Amino acid sequence: MKASLGRCARGVQLVTSRSLGPYQTAAVRIGLAGTWLLFLLREFPHRQLLYGPDGPWGWSMARRLIAGNDAFTLLMWSDGRLWFEAVYALAVVASALLLFGWRTRTMSVLFMVGVLSLQNRNIFVGDGGDNVVHLLAIYLVLTRCGQVWSLDARRAARAGAAGREPWADRAGPVLWAGGAAALAAVTVLGVAGWGWLLFFWTLLTGQALWWWLGRRAPDGQAYLLSDVVAHLVHNGALLVIMVETCLIYATAGWYKIQGSRWQDGTAVYYPLQLESFSPWPGISGMLAGQGLLVLVVTYGTVLTQVAFPFALLNRRAKNVLLALMMAEHLAIAVLLGLPFFSLAMIAADAVFLPTVFLLWAGARCARARAGVVRRARAVFGRGADGVPGDEEPAGPARKLPVRPS
Amino acid sequence: MDAYGGAGDAEADPEEETRGRDEDRTPSRRPGIGAQRAASPEHLPDPSPPAGRTAHTLGSAPGLAGAAPVPAGSRPAPPPVAADPAADSAPAPGSAEPDLVPVVSPGAVGPGIGALRVGNQVVAAVVMALVAAGVGVHLLMVFLHVAPANTVTKQHGQAVDDYIYPEFEQNWKLFAPNPLQQNIAVQARAEILAEDGTLDRTRWVDLSALDGEAIDGDPLPSHTRQNLLRRGWDFYVNSHDTAGVPNGMRGDLSERYVRRIVLARLVTELEGTRDGVIDRIQVRSRTTPVPPPPWSDEKVSRKPVDRELTWWSVTDSDVPLDGSLQLRRDGEGGAR
Incomplete structure (x- = not known):
């Protein structure tokens, strides 16, 4: 009885103190974003035929169907060709950035938006693979999938190593402000369902709150609590x-x-x-x-x-x-x-x-990348140091206790 | 039946689907996080491997030390995260290098619930209960959705559908219970009104065969060749009865969809072969059983079964991507 209570307590402590499976979630992120990116590039010449406003599954036809099931898609907001191209481009960019783990959480949201927008626009061209991507894209939003093997992890490690103030960052706040402005516009225009609006606003305010609390008092109870919540949500989604x-x-x-x-x-x-x-x-x-x-x-x-x-x-x-x-x-x-x-x-x-396997694979990739960089340097004479690699932070130096979102 | 095509075909269920789930409150990736400071004021980040690896072994997180090991009032344990993949350290193929033996996985290690004040522990426990409930409900719903019709779904099927559709729909009957055992070819022909007023009926064009040839030798087959027509036809068949009567809106839509897919294809195939305007098209499916394997003594009739639809009169607006019904023979001017 006592022993099981103790085990239970350790379990509670575990799921409130860490986001489990950092390598596994990163692998899922990379695999998923890579798959969808490859698919988008493969179908780039056929994008109009599959999802375009004038494709066989015309815009007004999709609208009739979606009026009945309320599936989420940005592509129903306008039947313009330019809008379609913009959404497709957004999907491509979000996939690539999620792959590399740049502002991972934000990109995971945009990735999901891209996946749902295209797939829900025409549900009659997908297969089991699209179905898997669809589900995982939603679940991934709730995970901290950029803890390792991401540009985020690298940035945090570098900031830590240099003793820099980790909050001094520009891209993040800009990205957030952009997201908030876009979401405000969407809310005012009333083009999205209330459920999705609630979801996105919750993510947005949660992000801001977490950042502000950490900046104000990183040791404060409020921040620690918010972090516990993030761990719990990650572990639940995992x-x-x-x-x-x-x-x-x-x-x-x-x-x-x-x-x-x-x-x-x-x-x-x-x-x-x-x-x-x-x-x-x-x-x-x-x-x-x-x-x-x-x-x-x-x-x-x-x-x-x-x-x-x-x-x-x-x-x-x-x-x-x-x-x-x-x-x-x-x-x-x-x-x-x-x-x-x-x-x-x-x-x-x-x-x-298994983590061991992922570490081994990550190290192999890191070594391969280092080899490429060395050769590139030999060829071009100088450093290509800034070149990001999704598999990059695999080495021991990356095992810093960084704090991804 | 044909499973790889089955999924994603959302039923028209006009109910709200997104319940703003409570656990959605995800504090998110923020630029620059006061990471190390929060977690370990005394462990200044140190890029050297050993420090990084040992600093945060499980349970050594600062803040845990002084804290009560367990919040007394903690709620029901979370779902069995015991299956934690991170804890998995089975020998891997190719076995790790010595310097890579994972002592602990990196990533965010916080002080956890143990470092919180009692009031906050209660909040955390409530959140944990909510997350556990959300996960439980979600998984239960998905399970009931993928399970065969049963006692529960007969009573509460509507509630399950309301939750699942449209975003969590899924179908994993991959080539099950039986794989498709027929090749279903969608074929089409057209009547073309020539400039002199004569009506010319084309032969049947086997669009599915063309798709099949197009993917031959392609390591990355396109959805336009593998799914577009095949699943479009499925959609049509599933939303019509055997007499060809459409069932409601989906029937109408599927008819239009198939017509547009076929027309786009016919225009491509026939362009350059003759002059005139496509006036009507007809679609049929030809179902040919796959012959039983050579070692089997089963007898299967190889006779194809046709299902012919009525002729459809078409207009320019039926042609996707701003195409036109106007055909021109090669080498006679016109925009080619």
Whole structure:
């Protein structure tokens, strides 16, 4: 009894004093922003066809549908082409900046706005990958996903190292003021639903309050309390991301068990024969001809998907299944021609990656980057020191107790 | 059925969805944070690795020392964050370098609830309860949404839908319960009014086959080739009964949508082949079962099943992206 109380107390202390999984949330952030950025760039030539005001899913058609479900999208505020281009550009820029972790929290909000705006504008062109991005984009807003591997972390570390006053920053307040002005305009114009307005105003005032409290008295009770709240919200959102990922696998697995093709071991054969999912018909045909292989992959898929949530109880089992899962997603990316779906799923999976592995991967990236910088210096004669890298602050020097939002 | 296409098709549920959740009060990333000062006045930030690593091992956070270990009145424990991935230190592939053994993860380490005054501890406990409740409710709703229809959803399905739609909708029946076992080709033809007043009917153009060819060898297939027509047709089929009667607004919209997708494609395909104006178009789907695998003794009829829609008269406003119904044969002037 006493022991369990003590454990409970330690748990409470843990979730109120730290934002857990800094590397995992950073990996999710990088993976997600990278996936969406790649998608936006890939579809850049087709953006009008997919989401534009004069595309097949015309603006007035979307308006009729959205009048019924109140989905959030900036693109319904105007049917102008310029507006569309601006929103698309915003989505691209926000994705890139979130990837690098520049003003991470603000960018995560803009990233979500970009994702929802485009996807909700035309819900009939998405697939499972878009669905994953959609959900994670919302959850990510509530996390402190820039604690490591971000420009924010680097800036905080440098400010600390130089003994600079960390509050002396210009971009942040400017960004905030811009956001506040935009939100005020939106509120006055009455183009957004009250629920979303409440959400955005809460984020905005929370940010200001937190900053002001810390600046006024970083040791003060009010600031410490606000920090506890931020930790709690982060940890809650992190849990949601983890459970959501489990739900994806559990649902995918349990529904498969009920299908006759997954039972007789031929299920994997069929997608390989579908025109929309066979970018490499030669390879697909060859694989589809291997009865035993098809059986093993069919059963293996169901097994791993159903087992995954339970494997979390055992670290080693989890890591094995995670590796299998990621390998399968890579195969899906290529064979079924679903790279964006697979990348999004891998980003979601990353929340379960072991810290040791992430540190190792981060160090590899940092070393690779250092090599590139060295070579660039040799070529160009002088430093490219300011070049940011998303994987950059992986080294030991980055393990400073920085305080991201 | 075809799962990768299923998600994202929001039902028209005219209810509010965003409940301003209480835990949304997220103090956010602010420029320059009085980080180290707050957390550890005596540990001035030091870029050297050892200091950084050891300064904030769990539980050593300044402020914790003098504080009562637990707030007496603390509320129900938070959700099982025991599954904390950060705590995970299983051996990783490629094993870490010696200097990278993670003693503690970096990031914000605050004094936590233990350093708060009693009044603030109560506030923190309330917030924790709210976050826990929010997380619990959200996950329950999502679970009920993805689970099959059951005792609870039969009674409270509307409440679940109200919460889920439109932003949390999801469908993870990925190729389940059974993968799609037919190739569904959407084909179209047009009647073209020539300048001399004759009506010319084109052959069927297999738009899905063209999509299939377009993604061949493409490592990054475009949604315009993989999803646009395929999911547009799904939308049409799902919002019409088998006799082709639209069900309400979605039926109307889907019809218009398919017509516009097809028209854009037909214009591209037919442009340059003849002179005239597209007058009407007709769409059909041709469903061909995938033959059973070579080792199977199942017999499946390979006969395609067609579903033909009525002819649609089209106008210039039906052509997306400011296109035109006017076709010109190659090499006869005109804006090509």
